[in-house]
Amino acid sequence: MQLQAIVTLLSLLGAANATPEHHIRLGKRQNAGAVVASSSSSSSSGAPTTSFTSATLTSNSPVPTTPVGTTIPPLVNITSGMATPSTVPLSATYSAGATPLISGAPVLPTPCKLSYRSASWPTQDQIAPTNSSEVSQWMEELDGFNIPDITPTVDGTCANDPAAAAQAASRGWWTCGGFTRVTDITACPSKLTWGVSFDDGPGFYSMELLDYLASKKLTSTFFVIGSRIVERPQVLVEEYMAGHEIAVHTWSHRPLTMLTTAQVVAELGWARKAIKDVIGVTPTLMRPPYGDIDDRVRAISLAMGMVPVIWTSTGTGATFDTNDWKVPGGVVTGPQSFATFESILTNATMLNTGFVVLEHDLYAQTVDLAIGYTLPAAMNFTPALTFDSIGHCNGIPSTNLYRESNTNTSFPYPNSTSGDSSVPSGSGGQGNSTKTSGALSDVIMPISMVVASLLAAGGSLLM
Ligand SMILES: *[C@@H]1O[C@H](CO)[C@@H](O)[C@H](O)[C@H]1NC(C)=O
Numbered sequence: 001m002q003l004q005a006i007v008t009l010l011s012l013l014g015a016a017n018a019t020p021e022h023h024i025r026l027g028k029r030q031n032a033g034a035v036v037a038s039s040s041s042s043s044s045s046g047a048p049t050t051s052f053t054s055a056t057l058t059s060n061s062p063v064p065t066t067p068v069g070t071t072i073p074p075l076v077n078i079t080s081g082m083a084t085p086s087t088v089p090l091s092a093t094y095s096a097g098a099t100p101l102i103s104g105a106p107v108l109p110t111p112c113k114l115s116y117r118s119a120s121w122p123t124q125d126q127i128a129p130t131n132s133s134e135v136s137q138w139m140e141e142l143d144g145f146n147i148p149d150i151t152p153t154v155d156g157t158c159a160n161d162p163a164a165a166a167q168a169a170s171r172g173w174w175t176c177g178g179f180t181r182v183t184d185i186t187a188c189p190s191k192l193t194w195g196v197s198f199d200d201g202p203g204f205y206s207m208e209l210l211d212y213l214a215s216k217k218l219t220s221t222f223f224v225i226g227s228r229i230v231e232r233p234q235v236l237v238e239e240y241m242a243g244h245e246i247a248v249h250t251w252s253h254r255p256l257t258m259l260t261t262a263q264v265v266a267e268l269g270w271a272r273k274a275i276k277d278v279i280g281v282t283p284t285l286m287r288p289p290y291g292d293i294d295d296r297v298r299a300i301s302l303a304m305g306m307v308p309v310i311w312t313s314t315g316t317g318a319t320f321d322t323n324d325w326k327v328p329g330g331v332v333t334g335p336q337s338f339a340t341f342e343s344i345l346t347n348a349t350m351l352n353t354g355f356v357v358l359e360h361d362l363y364a365q366t367v368d369l370a371i372g373y374t375l376p377a378a379m380n381f382t383p384a385l386t387f388d389s390i391g392h393c394n395g396i397p398s399t400n401l402y403r404e405s406n407t408n409t410s411f412p413y414p415n416s417t418s419g420d421s422s423v424p425s426g427s428g429g430q431g432n433s434t435k436t437s438g439a440l441s442d443v444i445m446p447i448s449m450v451v452a453s454l455l456a457a458g459g460s461l462l463m
């Protein structure tokens, strides 16, 4: 059912690609890893669901004007079938031993070790297999840790697993009710501070975003996917060297609660290895795809030395998801995504803490939304916002963002997932093991999946 919806969307996109006016400019995009967003169109009870509240669709704000002097299209033109701009070239060739702009982060390795051969790596965008010697070795990282015996969910959605959803509180399942633990990072501690992040790259348009961030002196946390890193390792180098934080976002972008423990280890381990091979560091932060985490997945991540980072929920049932990832698939329009972002900023002013928002750098549409609309709107927002990367806003020294330079023996946290007060709460999370969002979360839970992308055309991009 879900897969069918995605296949349908893909064929629609394919049809759009075939029209002459889109053909030339879409040429490059066709080779990009295709993570196509879809959203649940029905629940298990058959009741129709939507991905956003009517409130987020009826913003009274004027439609922002098209950015002057850029190639960013008008907001209304940011749609699934839009022609996509040419990509920005890499800015520099970095030498082994080069020092990243972020202070204290390790220098680039010598030589770059990434040599992607499909025979020695998992197949792109497929759940990483568990029968390799690498995964056996990574499984040993779980020794001595208490990994809760929680049965994997059916598919990471609440609607398709009512039994697990009924146990969401005891499982600490974020997807169904927004349950967090004190070890989760879900915000920046300081009010009106936005911990900026982008997920799912490195993508074809990430360089454009990097140029923009540099021009505004902004730093971000990039949650990168292993299957994309092997396609565009140099873009990951640029992200790291420009002073952005790099964190793990799995190999194939599946909802982690549906996977076996060995599969979760494989998904985290292969993404971690791809990052290590390219920029020489092992991140201590990870983000579960779709925010889909429970106490088992948390414990695995912490045992492997990675602290989970989600995004902010307000406690009203909404999360700070711009839904930008649903624009390429045609589920949400550019103006709808931007209206959601405006409501996020409004809601952020009512929090006692800062906040984290879900945005993506994989698609032309999501990058155009970010650099043409959401980031400028946030920079012009009243009251004024402070912009930071997520580790930095949480007071985590940049050295501690990578295992190679981390000196803090209590970060990443020990394996407690109980949410009790013995666990440090300086993470910027809610500081409470509580339900932080309501009934909408099963609706918000995306069912998108990563579909196979083309390696062949990316060959020249490999190191
Ligand atoms: C925006 O879309 C309209 C209607 O499809 C089109 O006429 C116009 O050329 C587009 N503008 C840009 C800058 O893409």
Ligand SMILES: *[C@@H]1O[C@H](CO)[C@@H](O)[C@H](O)[C@H]1NC(C)=O
Pocket (backbone or CB within 6 Å): 129, 131, 132, 133
């Ligand atoms: C892992 O299992 C797959 C499928 O059963 C098999 O094709 C592959 O050769 C196995 N790999 C190893 C390293 O055993």
Ligand SMILES: *[C@@H]1O[C@H](CO)[C@@H](O)[C@H](O)[C@H]1NC(C)=O
Pocket (backbone or CB within 6 Å): 144, 145, 146, 414, 415, 416
């Ligand atoms: C993990 O938790 C279990 C049970 O609480 C405890 O026995 C074990 O010592 C812990 N391991 C570490 C490394 O903290």
Ligand SMILES: *[C@@H]1O[C@H](CO)[C@@H](O)[C@H](O)[C@H]1NC(C)=O
Pocket (backbone or CB within 6 Å): 053, 055, 056, 314, 316, 317, 318, 319, 320, 321, 340, 343, 344, 347
């Ligand atoms: C913002 O808050 C309003 C009012 O509580 C809520 O209806 C809406 O869903 C929230 N939107 C987001 C994106 O947080």
Ligand SMILES: *[C@@H]1O[C@H](CO)[C@@H](O)[C@H](O)[C@H]1NC(C)=O
Pocket (backbone or CB within 6 Å): 408, 409, 410, 411, 424, 426, 427
């Ligand atoms: C080590 O990490 C813990 C948890 O984030 C933090 O509370 C503590 O302040 C850190 N210590 C140092 C010296 O940075």
Ligand SMILES: *[C@@H]1O[C@H](CO)[C@@H](O)[C@H](O)[C@H]1NC(C)=O
Pocket (backbone or CB within 6 Å): 430, 431, 432, 434
């Ligand atoms: C934790 O929850 C309690 C009860 O709902 C609330 O009073 C308190 O403010 C919360 N603490 C934080 C840090 O959110």
